[in-house]
Amino acid sequence: MTFSAVIVAAGSGTRAGPGQAKQWRPVAGKAVLRWSVEAFLAADAADIVIVTTEDGEKALTEVLAGLSGWRAARGGATRALSVQSGLAALAHRPENEPVLIHDAARPFLSGATIQGVLRALESADAALPALPVADTLKRAKPGADLLTMSREHLWRAQTPQAAQRKTLIDAHARWSGGEPTDDVQVVEAAGGRVAIAPGDPLLMKLTYPEDFAMAERLAGAARITRVGQGFDAHRWGPGEEVWLCGVAIKHDETLIGHSDADAGLHALTDAILGAIGEGDIGDHFPPTDPKWKGAASDQFLKHAAELVAAKGGAIINVDVTLICERPKIKPHRQAMRERLAEILGLPVDRVSVKATTTEKMGFTGRGEGLAASAVVAVETPA
Ligand code: MG
Numbered sequence: 479m480t481f482s483a484v485i486v487a488a489g490s491g492t493r494a495g496p497g498q499a500k501q502w503r504p505v506a507g508k509a510v511l512r513w514s515v516e517a518f519l520a521a522d523a524a525d526i527v528i529v530t531t532e533d534g535e536k537a538l539t540e541v542l543a544g545l546s547g548w549r550a551a552r553g554g555a556t557r558a559l560s561v562q563s564g565l566a567a568l569a570h571r572p573e574n575e576p577v578l579i580h581d582a583a584r585p586f587l588s589g590a591t592i593q594g595v596l597r598a599l600e601s602a603d604a605a606l607p608a609l610p611v612a613d614t615l616k617r618a619k620p621g622a623d624l625l626t627m628s629r630e631h632l633w634r635a636q637t638p639q640a641a642q643r644k645t646l647i648d649a650h651a652r653w654s655g656g657e658p659t660d661d662v663q664v665v666e667a668a669g670g671r672v673a674i675a676p677g678d679p680l681l682m683k684l685t686y687p688e689d690f691a692m693a694e695r696l697a698g699a700a701r702i703t704r705v706g707q708g709f710d711a712h713r714w715g716p717g718e719e720v721w722l723c724g725v726a727i728k729h730d731e732t733l734i735g736h737s738d739a740d741a742g743l744h745a746l747t748d749a750i751l752g753a754i755g756e757g758d759i760g761d762h763f764p765p766t767d768p769k770w771k772g773a774a775s776d777q778f779l780k781h782a783a784e785l786v787a788a789k790g791g792a793i794i795n796v797d798v799t800l801i802c803e804r805p806k807i808k809p810h811r812q813a814m815r816e817r818l819a820e821i822l823g824l825p826v827d828r829v830s831v832k833a834t835t836t837e838k839m840g841f842t843g844r845g846e847g848l849a850a851s852a853v854v855a856v857e858t859p860a
Pocket of ligand 1: 710711712735739740741744
């Protein structure tokens with residue numbers, strides 16, 4: 479079943495504290511509004527209307543950069559008028575198509591919630607996600623004794639709330655009360671049947687300043703951990719020092735390569751690129767390009783770390799193993815950890831460098847070359 483969405487983002491959100499209205503503030507590096515737009519796009523919404531102010535319309539292109547399939551409509555003086563403006567902007571859609579009306583201040587909208595609301599709507603005039611009230615309710619009226627209330631049959635209403643577009647337009651036209659507190663209320667008042675779909679505790683409405691701290695923590699639930707691994711080897715040749723994990727070590731040989739041949743940095747760079755599906759080091763720094771002749775490999779690692787950041791991701795930890803008979807790595811391990819931590823902007827305890835031999839077997843055992851392997855964990859938006 480196709481559906482459209484209206485996201486109401488016209489409020490000033492003064493309860494959330496001074497400064498920017500809450501729908502424009504970032505949560506985990508992404509504007510609150512963008513979370514919902516991405517959720518509706520992922521659920522294949524046929525059209526998404528964002529109802530906002532004149533200033534908001536200007537902010538949209540920046541906040542929703544790279545996303546298509548949405549349009550803006552101008553908000554009204556009240557939430558109900560803003561919703562009606564959003565519905566009017568969907569005039570090109572079938573009038574019996576479901577419209578999901580969502581508060582921009584609820585960023586953690588899941589596909590499961592959207593599908594649940596659409597399913598509930600199949601047997602009702604309107605539908606909303608809601609959670610049963612779990613806390614005991616107390617009424618404290620000034621001048622009266624505290625009273626414990628029954629929570630039986632009580633629900634916490636969330637959004638998106640859905641009905642066919644013509645149902646919503648008719649119900650708003652017939653509504654004669656004050657400002658309705660949500661969208662199914664106008665359908666209820668018009669005699670429509672409203673169904674409840676499963677709500678989601680993550681679908682909290684960001685209202686107060688402290689809600690943003692909680693949202694930052696909840697955003698972790700909307701992120702995934704990725705793992706990448708890398709391997710590299712270089713041949714020993716004549717020289718006086720060798721670069722390993724960004725540290726120069728005096729040695730009676732050096733590693734031969736197009737760049738500085740730092741196999742530790744190369745393996746780690748490949749591991750990071752692997753974790754984010756960005757190819758390998760040769761794609762980004764072709765050995766055929768004279769620009770990289772003798773290049774310091776820390777810039778390769780830095781570039782990979784910047785690609786992670788550009789995806790809204792973060793490196794969790796890295797672990798490098800150097801495989802050689804000589805030189806002895808142990809005296810240099812701490813310096814290597816500190817250098818890698820510095821390049822990656824990580825605490826040292828999230829950076830590991832280990833060393834092993836191959837018991838004189840194979841190319842590393844015979845002293846023909848040195849090998850390095852690396853593993854990295856990265857967290858990114860889901
Ligand atoms: Mg290499």
